[in-house]
Amino acid sequence: MSEIDPRALRNAFGTFMTGVTVVTAQDADGHPIGFTANSFTSVSLDPPLVLVCLANSSSNYTAFEQARGFAVNVLAEDQKDVSNSFARPVEDRFAAVEWRKGPEGSPVFEGVSAWFDCSMHNRVEAGDHLILIGRVEAFETSPAPGLGYARGAYVTAAAEAEALSQGAKLIVSALIEHEGKVLLMGNDQGKLTLPETCVGKEGASAALARLIAETGVAAEPGFIYSVFEDEAREHQHISFLCQSAGGTPAKGVFTPLTQSTLMDIADAAVCTMLERFASESRMGNFGVYYGNQTRGQVRAVGTGGSSS
Known part of the structure; x- marks a missing residue:
């Protein structure tokens, strides 16, 4: 795995307005899992760390808690249907999007503004959420503008x-x-x-x-x-x-x-x-x-x- 360029990663973090992301991983049987999140947080550039929060009530809690890593997919503004699919109890959420395994193994989506494929760096229990801290092992960006969400509506x-x-x-x-x-x-x-x-x-x-x-x-x-x-x-x-x-x-x-x-x-x-x-x-x-x-x-x- 090649080293992450801190400047390129910083630009990737900074360019995308806080928006809708889908966090993905593989469960213990190798099946893809994922959920829609409001946003994610850049924690550190050296080492390159990001975090997402998962509700304790989530049906994906155990799978993500045990996962070796996760990916953050920053949705483009034409991917509202993808956001909706991963926010609801849909039988096959991944049917709504073209995807592949990222370099670190978690599902990354086609047509997104950016994706960040991470190894699991740490897990922290925090009240009614589990904080997942990932180390960015690979990422990719595109010129596609991101999909925002505010006051109950997409922006x-x-x-x-x-x-x-x-x-x-x-x-x-x-x-x-x-x-x-x-x-x-x-x-x-x-x-x-x-x-x-x-x-x-x-x-x-x-x-x-x-x-x-x-x-x-x-x-x-x-x-x-x-x-x-x-x-x-x-x-x-x-x-x-x-x-x-x-x-x-x-x-x-x-x-x-x-x-x-x-x-x-x-x-x-x-x-x-x-x-x-x-x-x-x-x-x-x-x-x-x-x-x-x-x-x-x-x-x-x-x-x-x-x-x-």
Whole structure:
């Protein structure tokens, strides 16, 4: 088993908004088992540890308590049916998804935002839950945006954008990241900007998809990273944090966020946002900004949660 790259793992942890995951393992007879969880928590990068919580009342309690490891599958926003199947007493939950054994042996799903295949590091009894701490032995990520869940309903990036765009003069930008670099474009004044576009009758999600397609890179909308009112230009600005699978951009260049690069950013509010992104990328701990172009607050994207 090859060693885990801490930087790549940190980026994987930080990029995916707290959302719906399915935790899987094999029982004593080698049969796949799994349950839907609200989220999982990154515990440590050295060694690479994550944890999930399993209710003592779960029918899978004994099997997971005795398992040699588990996998965490971060569902994509088009996998609501998978979430529902693993949250209910379905006879064959795994019929709802394409899966295979991961490098460490636990089931990992196709089409997810990410999966983390773990060996069992520790088990801790905590009240009415069992805490499972796993050591990440292998992981894989994709540009697919994750499926969120809040206040009893599923939340997707597209739904968030449409809700925010109602009745607003809206500009959407894409903060597209690949291997620690951000896609930046030049403007007529020789300054740098993020890819951005005005939203018309097509709606925010369609405008964002068009914007990403015009860059020529393989990327999909991630979570909303910043929302602010630009009072000077009288519009609302929404920026999405997106992961790119790479490729040569048709427009712009993937650029490291050095101090000299930041000094060349045309918009002061976007410069401040990119400074925050550079700092949060180093820590692997992201937040969402709400406010105007000069002041606001950053709400942490939490990674806590439990399952039943």
